[in-house]
Amino acid sequence: MAGGLAALLDDIAALAKIAAASVDDIGAAAGRASTKAVGVVIDDTAVTPRYVHGFTANRELPMIRKIATGSLRNKLVFILPAILLLSQFLPWLLTPILMVGGLYLSYEGAEKLYEYVTGHHKEKTATPAAAKGEDHEKTMVSGAIRTDFILSAEIMVIALNEVADEPLLNRAIILVVVALGITLLVYGMVALIVKMDDIGLSLAKRDSAAAQTVGRLLVKGMPKVLAVLSVVGVVAMLWVGGHILLVGVDDLGWHAPYELVHHLEEAVAGGLGALAGFVTWLVNTLSSAVIGLVVGAVVVAVMHLVPRRKKDAAAH
Template sequence: MAGGLAALLDDIAALAKLAAASVDDVSAAAGRASAKAAGVVIDDTAVTPRYVQGVTANRELPMIWKIAKGSLRNKLLFILPAALLLSQFLPWLLTPILMVGGTYLAFEGTEKLWEAVSGKHHEKPQVTAPEQGPEAESRMVGGAIRTDFILSAEIMVIALNEVADEGLLSRAIILVVVALAITAVVYGVVALIVKMDDIGLRLAQTRNGASAALGRGLVTAMPKVLAVLSTVGIAAMLWVGGHILLVGIDELGWHGLYDVVHHLEEAVHGVAGVGGFLAWLVNTAASALLGVVVGAVVVLVMHQVHRWRHRGAAAGDAAAEH
């Protein structure tokens, strides 16, 4: 009996070790996958606060919670099953889909870069939820969730591509972990950013000199923080989008461009002390440059299409007047 109990305990200990190793493997894979999607995560974090601008303070967090739930629903109920089916039965489609997403990121980043340089922005009608009531709030939340769907799809496909060699069950678990972690991080940070002004104002109104000074500092700093976050988001979109395209082109059989970047990396990798950083910097700069080039082409095409549509609409209005 004692021997049987000892054997059973040994089996339980072995299973516990195996389970712990599996958890470690899933955690490590989820970490790698999340890191690969960092550029899109930064963009998602930078974009979302715009959807609660002009909203009364007591509605900000409830709206962010609704958007967060919609984002998680996007990832787990729609994107995750489609991504798993795709990776299981049509894995060769992952690279082209990633490249389409990379092109979209490059386009978004380049368009924002052009707007920042030229000072020209696409004007959108400002409709605030408190002025229009619950229906307008629902429309704003719905618009944010639709935008999130594109970014969430890109995050999940990037993450899936990173763990494509894992088994189906492991892929599913890793993607669920990534979905939960990234949604929590993005919307936790968004909630903190949105409420930072209110926290600063409350601290500024206290009688404690140090707290009041901290509050005034927070209120003053928030516009700068948002500006920095937006700039980092643009850079991240260009870098991540360009890197996806650079790797995708190589995987599709056109090796020339990737080989050039690889040779440039090798040329600086041997520099004592900073070789690894310089190699990363070369790859990042090359990826961002490719992102700008591809993004600029798409921006030009989209602007030309917009002009054609505008001319067509103007011609139609003129014909209707006659």
């Protein structure tokens, strides 16, 4: 009896060691996968604040909470099951689907630039966001969640590519960890950014002269920071959208565009030493943004010209 119990305990200990090693492996894989998606995380963090820009302070965190909940739902309910099934049975479909998302992001970024250039943006923002009511808030939250869907899809696909050799169950667990971790990181940072002016107000009321100075700087500076982030968010849409398309066509067999970008990287970064890595990234990013702008502009032109021609034909 004692021998049987000892053997059972040995088996349990062995299983515990295997489980611990498995958890360590999953944690390491999740960390690797998350690191690869850092670029998109930065884009997501830059894009989101523009959706709450202009609303009253008491609505900012509730809006961010709704967007974060929608983002997590995007990742866990829609994207995760879909990419797991596709990776298991139709892995070749992942790239074209991701490219459709890249096309949408490019269109969104180009559409915002079109609004700025044509003045439509000023007309739309003549009334403060806070004065437009609950329907406008819902519209902005829905728009943020739609945009997040594309960025989340890229994050999850990048993470999946890093763990493609893992068993299906491990892949699923790793992607859940990545989804939870990145959502907390992105929307925690977004909440901190948009509430920084409130932190500044709190500091400005303290007795310490240094705290008051920092607080006043935060209060004065954060509206400008949010305005800049709004612009960065538009640029990020073009950058991410263009990069998805650039990598996608390369994966599908048309290598010329990405080879041209690589040649540009080598030509510009050659002989720069420690700066070569940053310059290479900058060239790749700018190239992706240009591609996103060009492709997005074509879609915007089609979306605006086709309805106009139909109206002109109907008028005649």
